[in-house]
Amino acid sequence: MKKKIDKRLVVVSNRLPIVIDEEEGNWRIAPGSGGLITALAPVMKKNRGLWIGWPGCGEEAPLQKLFEDFGKEQDYRLKGVPLTEEEVEKYYLGFSNETLWPLFHDLLGYCNFSLENWRTYQEVNRRFASIVAEESKDDDFIWVHDYQLTLVGGYLREEGIKQTLAFFLHIPFPSADLFSRLPWKIELLRGMMEYDLIGFQTLRDRRNFVNCAIAMLPEAEVVSRLRHYTLLRYGSRKVKVGHFPISIDFEEFNRGARTKAVEEAAWYLHENLQGRQLVLGIDRLDYTKGLPERFLAFERALEKYPEIRRKITLLQVVVPSRTLVPDYQNLKELLDQLAGRINARFAEQGWIPIHYVYRSLEPTQLLAHYRTSEIALITPLRDGMNLVAKEYCAASVDQNGVLILSEFAGAADQMGKAALLVNPYDIDGTADAIYRAFTMEPEDRRQRLSLLQTIIRRHDVHRWVNQFVSSMKGEEWRE
Template sequence: MMTSGQRLLVVSNRLPIVLRRDEDRWQVSAGAGGLVTALAPVIKANKGLWVGWPGCGDEAPVEPLLDQFGEAEGYQLASVPLSQQEVDRFYLGFSNETPWPLFHDMLGQCRFSTENWRSYQQVNRRFAEVVAGRADENDLIWVQDYQLALVGEELRRLGVRQALGYFLHIPFPSPDLLRRLPWKQELLRGLLAYDLIGFQTLRDRRNFVNSANMLLPEVEVIGRRRSHSLLRYGDRVIKAGHFPISIDSREFENRARTHEVDEAAWFLHEKLAGRQLILGIDRLDYTKGLPQRFLAFERALELDPALVGHCSLLQVVVPSRTLVPEYRDLKELLDRESGRINSRFSEAGWVPIHYHYRSLDPVQLLAHYRTCEIALITPLRDGMNLVAKEYCACSLDNNGVLILSEFAGAADQMGNAALLVNPYDVDGTAEAICHAFHMPLEERQQRMRRLRGDLRRNDVHRWVGQFLKALRGHMHG
């Protein structure tokens, strides 16, 4: 994957660590998440470097903790310190109030603040300075996600000439939507500083290529292939490709088989015996389509009396950005709707919606995946949606049914064997719930085997390998 002597340098908004204060001592541990799982083996293998914000202010003795982590894990970390004002303006402000809603087709949620945009530029410059100070000329530099789109351009200004890769983990909007962004040309030019730009889906890649072609007169599309497009920008050729991210499916399977998960799954099933369980698990976010999901489940109960008493929605909402008014309003709406539906349909010994506002520990998460016969994953828009893939990997007896939004990036890969729905179509989603509830075992198993087989072939290690191969190929091409 990497040539000898070549180091991988990963840049992301957050370092892959958790810093905790235990009484008067600070502790550092490895963070969880798909990106860490995917990149840690590669970065360890070539003693690479990961650059990012440590997730805390100057109250923690960051540098000694990072050194301690590096010695234990076999790769180095470099910290980009941020003040509270920068976190507020660059991260909570610009990143989460401008590209996040805009790229998820939520124009009404966007806030366009020049002050926040300037902070975004400054923080991207700071990240680039840390990278440039630590990078060797032979390093492969791979920048992650929407918070750091301008790092490549800042690195070029600082004289960095080696191969730069960038991967966007969220969708890329259509040219018509992108035109709303006051800094659209600056953003596109920033992205064109990279040699390889990776997207989740073919649609995202096309949206980017069409946006660059329409909004920047100096860009010329010089080639379109099945897996990538080539753009000429000045004297450089940039490759834009789509590389659907995935999970470590074998790792999920193995963990789902452990005794602890087995026991937790059995306990959950006993507690809610005699019914099919539908799982929803999402961060509290307006892109996830949670109010529409509750209405669709209510409609399914109206359409098919067989569900009443025999089917429950187990909805876990993971707290997120609890200080932001829109998120608080969303939580209040979910509290109200689940209460209303439960008071309307509940019977002795049966409640239609089990709604939990909390995080699940890893064992409980896997137990939920294993126990629930149906997964209802209906975001209004999603870059990929790895929960859909995790659910399938943990469906060890191939008995699960995946109901998936057609607006999740995962629909491109999983649409043949999942039940695809439009989350805005409450009746259509309700009918899919009824279909899944009555689906014969043979059909369930056939669909789930296809989903799991594809997951094993196209896992996260393949994603990393394909991206790095394309980046190195572009360097030498």
């Protein structure tokens, strides 16, 4: 049952939920894609909400007209936060993605602690807060999203905002030992503690944050620890800290995978790779995804279990990301080298071990890849949730899929009983899991996948919104 929201919802995120493009002088605006947009759009339409964020373009676009067109069509408003190229470089590409992103993913070696980037991050967060304060009403629900905007709550309190403020972190939160390396840890924690509700993906993330707050803020203390949340006292205020694992629209993926177009695309894909099981990896190019380790684990499986050669293929799709950043360029070069070396070592006439594709997939092809692959190999070094794992299971309508999942993905908390969990740093163990999945009996496959689908269907993205909103309203929910 969907929770009725009787107040206007104001959503604040780094990017607006839109795509703006120009063709021959004609500007167009269209809704974006993704789980968060899918979940929140119906709620925003019902209470004629407001979404605040960066539009992803500069002043060259006729934003006011585009936003008006969008509002008429979608029944909720957009408000843009302007950013200069320098601010995008320092606030988003710099502090958000070169400091917080690697630190929160337990990859300290990739961190760049730049004072200049930190100051720009503060300035941009303050601007977001100023625009939210100008646009919000006294009885709004204000829901801020993700690591780019941790300080917005604190700046909103400085603006005199009294209403309920909520924050959800879509990526992991690090342990106190790691978080303590951040030079501006106290400022960031104090900014976050100005929210009334703080949501994380997993119980581990929630505990990490609570431990950091208690250890580093003398004025913070635990009032109570309950199943779904921890209540903190922070000065004269109380802050509810909960965990709410995000999900997907199960029915949308399951229904989409059954369409004729997807069925034909899936058949064609497997016809070209006939007589073997497909091991699928789909990831954005990022050092947190464990891609080199995955290639090495597949190579080890071919070494250790020569009987699977010619009968198995790794189909790895890498979606381009941050192509001008040196760390990402180096990762791309490493993947090119590994795929080339492994294929040169094991390829035989009519069989190439790794099909390595560097591009994004349109929706029909994405669903076809999910549907046709017998095994999904999803092995991030650290991940807040990993929705690809859930999408794969929802789209495996032939009931023949096996999920191999990193124990360091947030999704492992929900899906670990039916997936094959691996430590992505354990190359030999992951190779064993590939062989186990390859040799798994059909009935075992069906039982495991059925359980995974039941979990995802029950805990879908709409339930995630309902649970978070219930907690914002001071209500509890039943499992």
